[in-house]
Amino acid sequence: MLNTRLFLKTSRACQRLYSTVPLAFDKYSIKPSTEPPVLICHGLFGSKQNWSSLAKAMSNRLSRDVYTIDLRNHGDSPQSNIHTYEAMTHDLVEFLSQHNLKDPILLGHSMGGKAVMAAALSNPDLVSKLVVVDMPPVAMHLSKNFATYVDAMRAIEEANPTKQSEADKILSQFESNVGVRMFLLTNLKRNAQGELRFRVPYETLGTSLANIGGFLDHSTVEPFGKPTLFIAGGNSPYRKPFQDQKKEIDALFPNSELQVVDGAGHWVHAEKPDIVLNLITSFVNKQ
DSSP, X not given: OOOHHHHHHHHHHHHHHSOOOOOOEEEEOSSOOOSOOEEEEOOTTOOGGGGXXXXXXXXXXXXXXXXXEOOTTSTTSOOOSOOOHHHHHHHHHHHHXXXXXXXXXXXXXXXXXXXXXXXXXXXXXXXXXXXXXXXXXXXXXXXXXXXXXXXXXXXXXXXXOSSHHHHHHHHTTTOOOHHHHHHHHTTEEEOTXXXXXXXXXXXXXXXXXXXXXOOOOGGGSOOOOSOEEEEEETTOTTSHHHHHTHXXXXXXXXXXXXXXXXXXOSOHHHHSHHHHHHHHHHHHHOO
């Protein structure tokens, strides 16, 4: 059980040492529940809305509260010039404290996956289970596409578009996949002048790509021994480290299992939602 006094003390200390930001969230609740809640963290350039459909279904199947969270510099959460997993960890710890959430199950995709792993490794007593979607706990170079997306966002804003179709036309010069373009364009918001602007600080995120691709030094943390589920896309470039660095990953997460979803890429939950939902449901319900 959570030691609330220690938790609050730790949380307040973190707030003094680090400038945490209050995380925006949506809560999905079918009925009052005392079961540990599920907290979902999105990937780079994503937001809580990416998980809304799965969160509703998850809350219904699991009969417990599900929170989708906007990480710092994303969605409706505040912006900061600091974008590291250490900072995101403190944001999450503060969120748990403010909402008095006990023994949560942390779930994260991509960048959000590393954020929840960092939080669990740094605060193991606060987490009951961990689910990580298509992101191994290792330092690795991000796809060059992410730097390209930053360039595309800059080009779009310089053009001062007033219609999403205008923004998409520019973006198509950088990214041919319509699905990826629609995902990135969910970050557009209209300003007082009627022009479309990105709600994410893409320049800050662009300079933080090395941090986002990195991870905690394994030698500085103790293993997380609680149940952990890794879900990887069979066609994802992030699947390979699970094979090549299996020994190191197993040492860091000794009570973990890997489920590979055939035919899926990096956005596993969007490409194969039913399979991912079944995997998560079975894992959470497992005693």
